[in-house]
Amino acid sequence: MSEKLEEHLLKVEGSGVQYAELRYHKTFSSQITTLNGILISNEQDSSSGYSLRTYRGGQMEFYSRDSSPPELESTPVGRSWEEGIDLEGGEGKISFSSSEKIRPSDVSLEEKLSLLREIKEEAFALRLSTKLERLVLSYWEGVEEKESLNSLGLRMTSRISRIGIWYSFTLKDGDKYVTASLEEFGGSGGFELLKGWNVKERILDRISSLDSVVTKGKAPSPGRKDVIVSGMIAGIIAHESGGHPFEADRVLGREAAQAGKSYLSQEWISKKMGSDTVTLVDDPTLEGSMGFFQVDDEGVKARRKFLIREGKVEEMLHSRLTAPRWGVRSNGSTRAMDYESEPLIRMSNTFFLPGKAKFQDLLDGIRNGVFLKSYMEWNIDDLRWGQRYVGLEAYEVKDGEIGEPVKFPVLESTTGEIYSSIDMVDDSLTFYPGTCGKGEPSQGVPVWFGGPNMRIRNVTIKVMAQ
Amino acid sequence: MNFDGVEHYSVLEYQYKRLMIKFASSAVTVTQRWDSRSFSVILTSGDRTAIATGRGSVEEALEEAKRKLPYSVTPYPVRFPKDDRKILRKSVDSSIMESLKDPSKLVSNLMNKFEVETAGAVDLVYVKRKLITSGGFQGEEEGTYTTAYFRAFHGERSGSWAWSGNTLDLNSINDAVKRASHYSQIDGQINVDDGKYNVILSPMVFSNLMNVVGWMSSAMAVELGNSIFMDSKIGSKVGSSSFTLSDSPRSQYFGTWEFDDEGVQTYNKPIVNNGVLSTLLYNRTLGERNGGGSTGNAGWIFPRPWSLEVGAGSVDEGSLHSGGNLLFNNNWYTRMQNYVEGTFSTVGRDAIVVLKDGKEVGVAKRLRIADSIRRIMENVEVLSKQRYPIRWWEVETPTLSPFVLVKDVHVTRAS
Incomplete structure (x- = not known):
């Protein structure tokens, strides 16, 4: 830990604060984007600087400066929303990093570009009924390094390396277009991650599959149906209606003007909100994940949190500031995006746990339903209750078998209905990367979300307005 | 910065001081202050272009951009033709500058206007933007702006409104609080x-x-x-x-x-x-x-x-x-x-x-x-x-x- 930071923390501690935390935070990322195999942008982004967060006189203050550790300024203003801070426990000296066999920066740009060009060549060679008009492929890599210390004894250094691929494509069918934009590949680690992702095969499969939906798909019949959602859609449900509403600061209303509130309150702890099949966790300790960390930005050790266990609400995501209001200890859920960001309660890797059934078991119980394999449009209200997912690749399920493709069915329902109508999940578990937004100024932090294939009984399928 | 071997380049810098007060339940949740710079640098040689951006520092990103430039053939190379104009503009609102130093008056005025449970944010920004290009252009603009928005709650009902401008207009901000409150009270x-x-x-x-x-x-x-x-x-x-x-x-x-x-x-x-x-x-x-x-x-x-x-x-x-x-x-x-x-x-x-x-x-x-x-x-x-x-x-x-x-x-x- 640098002497400069130690000295500065000592100075801040001497000015009467109840809590202080100081962070040197550095990020570096590099991204190449191709359009139909042609490089359209090659960008490198870095940030480095200092942040100081203090709790004094009941007020939370945050300072950020690029050139040197920030100084405390004028006394805080106005009545404070905060009610106290948990000053017990936490880690001391600790260091952690993601494992990285091949440093992405050691791999040449040529190799990365040729990977994207190979995907493009094969995509444009696919025999499609529609015309592949545009294929945008973007490869990115990044490193996040922190040096954090606080007035409770934390002395932490961390280094996380991440890579990922994002893509979008446009198919033309007569005079109509269909667009798809997907983020399927991302994790913490080195360039070796790419080999395990089967990027080319999966992108080609998506293009072929959407081509089939566009040309052979029929409009869904609206009404109440049994629906199977893939791990991809289970993941977004987990994140939006499971993870976000369990952020204790949101439940308490701190983010009410921005990310909104929650359908939950303290009274929901131990109450049943879903079927026995539903177990939802948030786990930052998964090595190789986008949301990997071992100690949070307040110096609290990270662990797996059971948000919902067998349908019952178990615990929220907490910080040192929210935990005392609930009479619990922080479970290490705070993260900041960069040196200009205050640590907030964030999800890490949020997912439904798988069961023991096979995918065929999910199908077997359905006479007339829909399988939603991927999605494009989704959203949810700011209490995290009313939500909507529009299928991109979707298929009818007839008498226990996957049938014909269905064009863009809409699952529109409520959290209560979905969670209590999940009656079976299979034994698969897939994860998808995402950038979770919260805070003001908005902070995007890397996360995974995922789950097994899940069967949801008797929910409303609608037809998209044309 | 060293641009040897590069035919065209440009450097864009933002220097900013910023203060944001956030509210929830008609109380202050956090006071945030920033004092920082951001940079964007573009390099072009022939039909090759690479970009580096950075907050705090751009050196590392710039070195990487230079390293990648020889491999960065693109149909969209960015070039800067000869242009010896110099532009200087300064439009700074003194009320914003005063409140950036000490927001206590602004905050107490505002909190007095909260009729119902109110959340929101007031964001005050001073920014200096500088651009130089290899074509000879030099531009510098200094400005300020305010962003204010509020969400009022009345039981389960809520209403929102916002105001933003290059100045700090307290009447308009107070009107935004009032309008948010009005929408929250429709029964x-x-x-x-x-x-x-x-x-x-x-x-x-x-x-x-x-x-x-x-x-x-x-x-x-x-x-x-x-x-x-x-x-x-x-x-x-x-x-x-x-x-x-x-x-x-x-x-x-x-x-x-x-x-x-x-x-x-x-x-x-x-x-x-x-x-x-x-x-x-x-x-x-x-x-x-x-x-x-x-x-x-x-x-x-x-x-x-x-x-x-x-x-x-x-x-x-x-x-x-x-x-x-x-x-x-x-x-x-x-x-x-x-x-x-x-x-x-x-x-x-x-x-x-x-x-x-x-x-x-x-x-x-x-x-x-x-x-x-x-x-x-x-x-x-x-x-x-x-x-x-x-x-x-x-x-x-x-x-x-x-x-x-x-x-x-x-x-x-x-x-």
Whole structure:
């Protein structure tokens, strides 16, 4: 830990604060984007600087400066929303990093570009009924390094390396277009991650599959149906209606003007909100994940949190500031995006746990339903209750078998209905990367979300307005 | 910075001091202060271009960009022709500068205005923007701006409003608090089912949708196939004749900049003029590829609007009510299903006011607009003559918008 930071923390501690935390935070990322195999942008982004967060006189203050550790300024203003801070426990000296066999920066740009060009060549060679008009492929890599210390004894250094691929494509069918934009590949680690992702095969499969939906798909019949959602859609449900509403600061209303509130309150702890099949966790300790960390930005050790266990609400995501209001200890859920960001309660890797059934078991119980394999449009209200997912690749399920493709069915329902109508999940578990937004100024932090294939009984399928 | 061996380069620097006070339950949740710089550097040699950006420092990104430049062949190389203009502009509001140092008066004035449980944020920014190019251009602009938005709660009901400007206008900020409080107090829950309705979109909502249209009007969004304008020719009809959307970098309100990221002079221009597509937004490279020139909207790679302005209508906002079934006070989470066809949905937030015979008779819950951006633009019926300068969490590009009555909007309900 640098002497400069130690000295500065000592100075801040001497000015009467109840809590202080100081962070040197550095990020570096590099991204190449191709359009139909042609490089359209090659960008490198870095940030480095200092942040100081203090709790004094009941007020939370945050300072950020690029050139040197920030100084405390004028006394805080106005009545404070905060009610106290948990000053017990936490880690001391600790260091952690993601494992990285091949440093992405050691791999040449040529190799990365040729990977994207190979995907493009094969995509444009696919025999499609529609015309592949545009294929945008973007490869990115990044490193996040922190040096954090606080007035409770934390002395932490961390280094996380991440890579990922994002893509979008446009198919033309007569005079109509269909667009798809997907983020399927991302994790913490080195360039070796790419080999395990089967990027080319999966992108080609998506293009072929959407081509089939566009040309052979029929409009869904609206009404109440049994629906199977893939791990991809289970993941977004987990994140939006499971993870976000369990952020204790949101439940308490701190983010009410921005990310909104929650359908939950303290009274929901131990109450049943879903079927026995539903177990939802948030786990930052998964090595190789986008949301990997071992100690949070307040110096609290990270662990797996059971948000919902067998349908019952178990615990929220907490910080040192929210935990005392609930009479619990922080479970290490705070993260900041960069040196200009205050640590907030964030999800890490949020997912439904798988069961023991096979995918065929999910199908077997359905006479007339829909399988939603991927999605494009989704959203949810700011209490995290009313939500909507529009299928991109979707298929009818007839008498226990996957049938014909269905064009863009809409699952529109409520959290209560979905969670209590999940009656079976299979034994698969897939994860998808995402950038979770919260805070003001908005902070995007890397996360995974995922789950097994899940069967949801008797929910409303609608037809998209044309 | 060393630019040996590079034919064209440019450095764009923002230096900023910023203060944000956040509120929840009518109390201060956090005071945040920033004192920092950001840099963007572009390097071009022949048909090769690489970009480095950084906050705090750009050195590491710049070294990486230099390392990659020899491999970065692109059809969009960014070049800077000879240009020895020097531009210097300073427009700094003294009230913002004073409150940046000591916000206590501002905060206590504001907290006295909270009639009901109120959340929100006030964001004060001083920024100095400098651009130099290898062509010889040197520009420097100093400015300030305020963004304020509030969300008032009355039991389960809520209302929102925002104000933003290059100055610190306490009256307008207080009005935003009052208007948020008004919407939160509209009583009486009414169930509204899926269907088509004549809908009044408040400036908060219309600004959010116009941010999508503004982004799609970038020539690069069209190149990438992510735009409703992909197949639209300049001069073609894309909206109702009542609908005009402009990019206004010389706005008297906000988003005011004199030169773009290539040093090209900015100017106000309609993107859609009385329903007709007037121009896309270009930087030099994309303008030349299109057979024209820059519209002063660089973004080196991705041209963008600076400040959006929706043309005013001729009626009072209250008289719009007689033509509407629903009024959406606010929205969030706008997501596209199809970027070319323009199909999307957005979630109603705060008061969704049910109107009958021009009167507010109650509020509906859990509704979203699920339609197409194209159809919304085509179905604009009437706009109010009052316009409001909006910027908030869901409206990044500052937008001056009236209330807008749109007919036959597809609305759905999660139940």
